[in-house]
């Protein structure tokens with residue numbers, strides 16, 4: 001990456017236009033796009049599967065954007081949503097059939113083989129059962145009593161987007177946030193401290209609006225049914241794994257018999273994955289609309305920009321953690337070494353100049369940046385928000401409430417910092 005020392009280069013070598021002077025960030029020209037993408041797409045995601053997913057994400061994203069803004073009112077569940085739901089239910093129906101057959105065989109057991117058959121069917125049904133979400137075992141869980149003000153804000157955002165709040169809030173060290181279902185009905189919200197700490201209060205409201213928006217659209221229910229069906233299919237696919245080097249005639253015949261089942265489950269797995277991918281993109285656009293309703297269109301767009309600079313912010317976090325690990329060991333405990341970590345990160349994020357955001361927006365449009373392959377490309381999500389009617393945002397926080405939330409989160413954020421400094425970040 002070509003970076004320019006402070007004041008070393010002031011004019012664009014292509015067109016002579018002025019260059020922004022931010023030593024830490026890539027120097028580029030807003031006039032002619034000189035050096036806008038010095039890595040030039042060299043960061044292609046590793047696997048071929050992931051590349052295909054990304055390309056599809058881009059194509060779906062564009063088509064969906066056209067659909068969504070044509071009439072202004074997005075459809076909640078489209079054909080892809082219905083199809084993925086139906087496929088998933090069919091997969092679970094097979095599990096139910098296995099369960100019933102196993103039970104019937106055992107109940108009417110009239111010999112050794114029906115007992116074996118019954119037990120095998122029950123065993124298979126057990127491995128294929130849908131797994132329900134649960135709280136992370138060693139995560140930091142905030143209950144309503146621990147963080148009443150934060151829960152009240154989540155409730156208020158929920159009302160603004162048309163749903164209720166959550167039953168558990170989990171705090172972790174990711175530059176991300178998410179929602180999921182606990183068991184059948186209870187709701188969990190996961191907030192990553194690194195993300196939360198670099199957001200303004202309005203962007204936090206937009207973030208909560210986006211996440212709770214997923215409950216409004218039934219995405220988590222859909223995700224639970226489809227996600228568990230994908231897991232069941234993967235188990236099937238493993239069951240039909242052939243012998244790698246068949247040694248005798250029995251193994252050769254077994255492999256031949258397994259082949260059609262393996263192809264069938266493989267094809268179904270790919271189909272369900274792709275259909276669900278398209279359905280999940282629609283959900284993201286709808287969740288973005290909820291983010292704007294709660295926090296305003298401006299805050300929802302600003303939130304998206306934060307994800308554009310996720311990489312440099314995560315690098316900065318890694319640098320801060322490493323520096324603290326070097327200083328903190330031996331002389332001071334991890335407790336003291338973790339102090340000030342989030343302040344330093346927030347300061348770094350606040351210093352990212354507008355020109356760097358703009359550069360990343362242009363690179364995103366060139367290369368198709370997205371949070372991951374379940375999300376439409378970020379520049380399309382931005383366009384979607386900016387094309388629809390501007391929202392002023394219905395949830396407004398005040399300084400006193402923000403202070404109380406910060407106090408409620410203080411222990412969790414200190415613990416995340418302490419654990420980061422103690423354990424280091426992956427890949428360091």
Ligand SMILES: [Zn+2]
Pocket residue numbers: 012013014015016017029030031032033034
């Ligand atoms: Zn230029």
Ligand SMILES: [Zn+2]
Pocket residue numbers: 210211214283284287
């Ligand atoms: Zn989302």
